[in-house]
Amino acid sequence: MIKFLHTHTDYKVIAGHEQRHSTPKVKTEGIPPRPPPPTPIRGSSFLRTGGIQGFGNTSSSFSAYQRPRFPIFSGEAKSEATFDVWMFEVKCVLREGNYSDSVVLQSVRGSLKGKARSLLLSLSEHASPQQILDKLEGVYGNVYTSEALLEKFYKETQQQNQTVADFGMTLESIIQPAVEKGDITFETKNEMLRSKFWSGIRDPLLKNSSRYKFDTVKDFDQLRKEIRAIELELLNSEKPTSIVQHQPISSDSVKLDDILKKIDRMGKRLDTLEKKDTRGSTKDYR
Numbered sequence: 001m002i003k004f005l006h007t008h009t010d011y012k013v014i015a016g017h018e019q020r021h022s023t024p025k026v027k028t029e030g031i032p033p034r035p036p037p038p039t040p041i042r043g044s045s046f047l048r049t050g051g052i053q054g055f056g057n058t059s060s061s062f063s064a065y066q067r068p069r070f071p072i073f074s075g076e077a078k079s080e081a082t083f084d085v086w087m088f089e090v091k092c093v094l095r096e097g098n099y100s101d102s103v104v105l106q107s108v109r110g111s112l113k114g115k116a117r118s119l120l121l122s123l124s125e126h127a128s129p130q131q132i133l134d135k136l137e138g139v140y141g142n143v144y145t146s147e148a149l150l151e152k153f154y155k156e157t158q159q160q161n162q163t164v165a166d167f168g169m170t171l172e173s174i175i176q177p178a179v180e181k182g183d184i185t186f187e188t189k190n191e192m193l194r195s196k197f198w199s200g201i202r203d204p205l206l207k208n209s210s211r212y213k214f215d216t217v218k219d220f221d222q223l224r225k226e227i228r229a230i231e232l233e234l235l236n237s238e239k240p241t242s243i244v245q246h247q248p249i250s251s252d253s254v255k256l257d258d259i260l261k262k263i264d265r266m267g268k269r270l271d272t273l274e275k276k277d278t279r280g281s282t283k284d285y286r
Contacts, residue, residue, distance in 0.1 A: 067107045068093045074114035075140060083140040086111065087133060094129060104129045116140070146183040149174060153192070158202040164231055168197050168224045193220040206231055
């Protein structure tokens with residue numbers, strides 16, 4: 001047995017205390033090594049384009065199934081948005097450059113309804129987004145000259161029941177086309193809005209109360225915010241006074257008073273007659 005163990009080295013004689021804590025040795029010869037774990041897919045293009053937060057770089061690429069959403073424009077009074085608002089949204093998306101022209105074209109076509117959509121029939125089927133903008137701007141865009149816009153701007157005044165916030169928005173919408181044409185700078189626009197906004201306020205109390213704000217605040221948006229706060233404060237300070245209205249005295253009430261007075265006089269006469277009768281009967285008895 002000992003000779004057999006010496007010739008076969010795969011076997012070993014162990015003591016009793018080693019046998020209690022030993023484990024059988026598994027042969028690994030001839031077994032292929034375990035394959036390495038798969039590489040994580042965090043940097044894959046699938047997750048980058050899918051827009052899953054926390055995986056890869058999602059800020060510079062978009063999925064082919066994602067499209068920008070524009071407000072509906074039909075060229076009619078019931079349109080969801082005006083042409084200026086619709087065109088502004090489209091120009092912002094084109095300037096950012098996050099979508100291809102084909103994706104933007106699909107969104108532009110989907111946002112046009114009615115008469116505005118029918119204008120696309122006069123363009124080539126390969127028209128670019130900019131060509132569509134130029135076509136629609138020629139029909140729905142602002143065609144006023146800068147001189148006409150400035151004349152309208154200086155004639156504008158706050159209407160009755162119009163808040164100062166709405167009045168300021170009206171002034172901005174009038175002067176903005178002149179700014180886009182390059183005839184007015186942003187600095188000039190700010191000063192023109194400040195001056196016209198404050199001078200066009202309808203309420204004399206609000207105008208006098210906000211004079212110091214006009215002299216100190218040089219930014220139009222901030223000035224509008226300050227005057228809005230003063231306008232709200234004045235509205236809250238106006239407490240309606242209760243007026244007691246006296247009802248006019250009707251002819252029926254006058255007649256009723258006369259009747260009551262006559263009844264009262266008749267009652268007094270009856271009392272007097274009863275007293276006289278009582279005295280007369282007492283004398284006869286005596």
